[in-house]
């Protein structure tokens with residue numbers, strides 16, 4: 001049983017968020033490779049079909065929230081059989097698979113890694129800037145990142161449908177993979193004296209932006225090639241992450257356009 005909330009984008013009908021109700025329907029969604037964004041299961045549910053679902057979740061490493069039936073009834077009046085899944089409206093990719101196609105086009109990778117950006121509007125605004133600037137992909141962690149939901153998509157003006165989003169298990173591992181692939185890691189952070197304008201972005205580059213609360217993880221800072229600070233002259237300690245992303249991305253674009 002499916003319920004599609006659809007939006008219109010340049011006359012095209014697109015899926016923006018999709019809920020799947022019922023155990024069998026959720027099993028089919030997982031089997032067909034759909035990305036489960038969140039999964040709600042009624043507390044105390046049992047039965048052979050549910051056991052089948054549970055083992056499938058284990059096999060795919062998917063987590064779920066156990067909730068009272070009242071919560072499920074508030075989500076839908078349809079017969080949910082104690083299980084509701086929210087399916088991702090976008091298809092996530094992996095940077096390992098994507099990287100060769102960037103080189104094949106003769107382009108120099110410009111990537112953006114978001115280390116725990118959790119605000120959906122920041123995510124949307126960053127995706128919009130990245131898409132407009134021609135960034136090749138956004139990399140996010142599987143856990144601890146903003147959900148790509150209708151609010152994020154709306155704020156992105158549809159950019160989240162256009163720019164590849166790579167969802168990776170570990171950003172540390174992905175960072176190491178990028179280094180091995182000859183891509184420099186540039187951490188955008190207010191916690192350095194090194195200016196964002198002194199970094200050379202002409203080679204393959206991944207710009208790393210930090211979480212709204214704690215910034216970029218120590219692990220990523222440790223392995224990164226450069227730290228880059230946008231100068232600040234006021235009293236507030238940091239800029240908004242989406243504003244910062246725009247400044248750093250456009251410095252990279254400016255340098256590349258001028259052949260600096």
Ligand SMILES: C[S@@+](CC[C@H](N)C(=O)[O-])C[C@H]1O[C@@H](n2cnc3c(N)ncnc32)[C@H](O)[C@@H]1O
Nearest residue numbers: 188189190209210214215229230238239241244
């Ligand atoms: C709101 S800030 C995080 C501040 C947080 N209190 C911290 O401890 O890092 C979110 C992200 O925006 C970026 N950012 C904010 N101000 C910046 C600046 N002046 N220069 C470069 N990046 C900045 C960084 O990537 C930072 O991790």
